[in-house]
Amino acid sequence: KRCVSLISTDRPFSAQTNRINEFAPTPERPFVLGLPTGSSPIVTYRALIKLVKAGKLSFKNVVTFNMDEYVGIPREHPESYHTFMFREFFSHIDIPPSQVNILDGTALDLVEECNAYEERIKKYGGIELFLGGIGEDGHIAFNEPGSSLASRTRIKTLAYDTILANARFFNNDISAVPRMALTVGVATVLDAREIVIIVTGLRKALALSKAIAGVEEGVNHLVCVSVVIVYPESNPLPYRKWTVSALQNHPWTLLVADEDATSEL
Ligand code: GLP
Numbered sequence: 001k002r003c004v005s006l007i008s009t010d011r012p013f014s015a016q017t018n019r020i021n022e023f024a025p026t027p028e029r030p031f032v033l034g035l036p037t038g039s040s041p042i043v044t045y046r047a048l049i050k051l052v053k054a055g056k057l058s059f060k061n062v063v064t065f066n067m068d069e070y071v072g073i074p075r076e077h078p079e080s081y082h083t084f085m086f087r088e089f090f091s092h093i094d095i096p097p098s099q100v101n102i103l104d105g106t107a108l109d110l111v112e113e114c115n116a117y118e119e120r121i122k123k124y125g126g127i128e129l130f131l132g133g134i135g136e137d138g139h140i141a142f143n144e145p146g147s148s149l150a151s152r153t154r155i156k157t158l159a160y161d162t163i164l165a166n167a168r169f170f171n172n173d174i175s176a177v178p179r180m181a182l183t184v185g186v187a188t189v190l191d192a193r194e195i196v197i198i199v200t201g202l203r204k205a206l207a208l209s210k211a212i213a214g215v216e217e218g219v220n221h222l223v224c225v226s227v228v229i230v231y232p233e234s235n236p237l238p239y240r241k242w243t244v245s246a247l248q249n250h251p252w253t254l255l256v257a258d259e260d261a262t263s264e265l
Contacts, residue, residue, distance in 0.1 A: 129192065144157075
């Protein structure tokens with residue numbers, strides 16, 4: 001409730017907010033929240049931290065599941081998503097660390113790590129609200145174009161354009177960006193009872209338009225569309241698939257966009 005109302009304080013989401021208002025988390029029945037990394041959620045995290053510090057919000061009865069993590073860099077690495085989440089959010093709120101779940105990209109058995117993550121989500125009764133961002137290529141979490149709509153938490157090779165986009169976090173050194181990640185699947189995201197996606201900036205405008213305005217294409221994840229984007233040094237793809245359009249199949253998804261991101265609509 002608080003996450004949602006924070007994002008849109010003066011315009012509550014009618015039915016959705018009313019439904020969530022009824023939900024009072026307890027230690028036995030915690031609120032299960034899916035969380036992203038990246039620059040998109042930072043403003044939200046800062047606002048939530050302020051509320052916690054002002055005593056208006058508590059995460060004591062919240063369990064979180066992060067969307068993804070790089071493979072092969074230790075948790076202590078400054079650019080691991082584990083480090084990011086504690087630096088930007090968890091260290092500043094009152095969530096017990098035992099209630100924080102983040103995939104371990106250095107686990108000895110990565111497949112087992114992914115399967116156990118899905119099981120843990122199930123054990124909590126599924127995710128109530130998934131807060132997310134999207135990549136410029138329309139990925140959600142690290143579900144790159146072409147990811148199966150039925151996909152679950154798994155290992156994923158990153159698309160070249162994602163590696164390029166994320167190089168900014170690795171001193172613009174493309175070679176330092178991990179090539180693989182663990183990520184929740186598209187089906188894991190779609191299983192959440194609500195999804196809120198934050199989309200900001202011109203660079204996301206095409207992905208946003210493909211997510212919601214490809215009327216003749218529908219869920220263009222399934223139907224290849226004729227958009228040609230040529231990235232330097234990558235293979236030009238004659239057809240693109242936009243994972244984010246899979247959200248059209250979800251009954252309670254809200255996309256929160258700034259004006260720049262809407263420029264292709
Ligand atoms: C990464 C993450 C995604 C995130 C995306 C957008 O690729 N794996 O979960 O949504 O970046 O990041 P930003 O918000 O910095 O644009």
